[in-house]
Amino acid sequence: MPRSKRKGGRGKPGGQHSVVQPFSDEDASIETLSHCSSLSDSTSTAEEGLSGETEDVAQEDFQYRLKAFIDSTVDKSAKTRQGALDGLKTAMATKILHEFILERRMTISDSIERCLKKGKGEEQCAAASLACLLCIQLGSGIESEEVFKTLKPIFKTILADGAANIQARQACATSLGLCTLVAEDDILDVYATMECFESLFTRSYIRDDGSRPTVNPQTTQLHTNALLSWALLLTICSASQIKTILHKHLPRLPRLLESDDVNLRIAAGETIALLFELARDIDPEFDFDNWEPLCDKLNALATDCNKHRAKTDKRKQRSVFRDVLKAVEEGEFQNETIRFGTERMVIDSWVRKRTYDAFREFVGAGMNYHLQANEFIRDVFELGPPILIDSTALKAMKSSRLERHLYNAAAFKARTKARSKFRDKRVDVGEF
Known part of the structure; x- marks a missing residue:
């Protein structure tokens, strides 16, 4: 990461006609619980009465399945490759596999590259997500840098290709943002990637004459993903770069609040709140020329009663924009507490919220587990080294x-x- 670089059951392998089944949620749960008995998640394994020998067999079986997935990512069958990618994604989202992956990172990276270049649609989406999970497992260091240097040009090529599959472009927009946060070693390259995102989401800006660009829903989602990734990279920009961005984009971002798409409106609102927070961190007396019109617009969205909008969209929008309005008017943030194991973490800023949401998008239900055991993610959120819990003491606490x-x-x-x-x-x- 540019701010502070830190180095850091059995089945047959899928053949041409075989289909490797991805891990189910139940499999993921079992595998997660069988790992790292010193952590709190392992207490449930102990409660089930599994012996150490049984755990060793389960671990061996699990690694055998992972190797089969890796082999199957180069299968001739698209269905088999898709299943293998999904299986690896689930495993990396629910388990810490740093040592296992470290030895095979280039093999996995080559498979991701091949699937991104030659695959279509869903396969490209799965490969893009797997690239992020691979970087999350490797952490910020030489290994993830090597992986990202190979994959970054491919991400950017797909992202810029208007003829490419739109779902693949959406996935690349999201994955490129997080991979850059984790594995980019040059802050100037971070800024260059942000410009790629800008070239996309600015196409949804309301024009100076008040006319709206014609954008279909799928492309609007691409612009939304690009905006969120751009906002994620804002969190690691230097003060001078943030000042430049404030001057260039803050007067124009409110135009996205007039979009017909609720997700783009919300992404724009949260990005505006993030920009105000960063600006006030640099200068507590920060002043925005169009502050009152902006607050009026945010207040209208926080109390939106338009009948032509769906009730669920209005409810979601009002909740978000109440918080955005407080951020712009008063500099306040609605704290959220995340509990995992015996620990808790407070999301107390828009910077932290954007970072947390970005990681959670990829690891999903495994986020709490990664907060407990993933040294890189714990470092990002300043949680310190993983806490070793005595299983007997933890059981007594429950x-x-x-x-x-x-x-x-x-x-x-x-x-x-x-x-x-x-x-x-x-x-x-x-x-x-």
């Missing part, structure tokens, strides 16, 4: 299911009694 049930039942009974008394009092007042 209440049993029966205890929780009894507590909840008692609390429910107490609430019912209190509400009954309150209702009785209201009845008495009415009769009086």
Whole structure:
């Protein structure tokens, strides 16, 4: 990362006619729980009474399946390649595989490159996502830099190719942003990548004469992904670069708030809030010339009652823009607490929120596990080294299911009694 560089069951391998099945959610859960018994996730494995020998067999079986997936990424069958990519994605999202991947990173990188160049649609999307997960597993250092140097030109080529599959372009827009955050070693190259994103999302700007560009929904999603990746890279820009960006883009970004697409409006609103936060970090007295018109526009979106918009879109939009309005008007952020194992992390800024959301998009339900055990992600969020938990002490800290049930039942009974008394009092007042 440019800011502070840090170095850092059994099945047959898929053949031409075989189909490698991706891990299911259940498989992912089992594999996650079988890894690293010193961490809190392993307590559930211990509770199931698995012996150390059984764990070794499961681990060996798991690695055998991973090797089969890697071999199958070069299969002639597109369906087999797709299954292999999905299997590797699920494994990397739910398990820490640094040592295993380190020995095979170039093989995996070559497979990703081949699938991006020769694959179509879904296969390219899966390969782009796998590239991000590979960088997340390797962390910020020489290994991920080597992988990214190979894949970056391919990402940019697909991104700029108007004739390429639109879903593949969308996936590359998202993956290029996070891979740049993790593995780019030159801040000037970060700025160059941001310019690639700018060339996309600025096409959705309302024109100076008030006319709107004609953009189909799929292309609008591409512009949304590009804007979010651009905002992610804002979080590692220098103060001088942020000043340049503020001058160039802050007066124009509010034009995206008039888009017909709710996701693009929300992405624009959150990016504006992020820019205001970064600007005030540099200069607490930061002043924006069009501050009042911007606040009026944000307030209108926070209280939007247009009948032609879907209720779910309006509800989602109002919630986000209430927070954006507070950020622009008062410099406030609505804190969110993330709990994982015995730890907790507070999302207390737009910078941290954008970074957290970017990682969570790729690891999904495995985010809490990575926050516990992935040294790179813990370093990004300044959580320190992974905490080793004694399984006996952790078990003592956890209440049993029966205890929780009894507590909840008692609390429910107490609430019912209190509400009954309150209702009785209201009845008495009415009769009086």
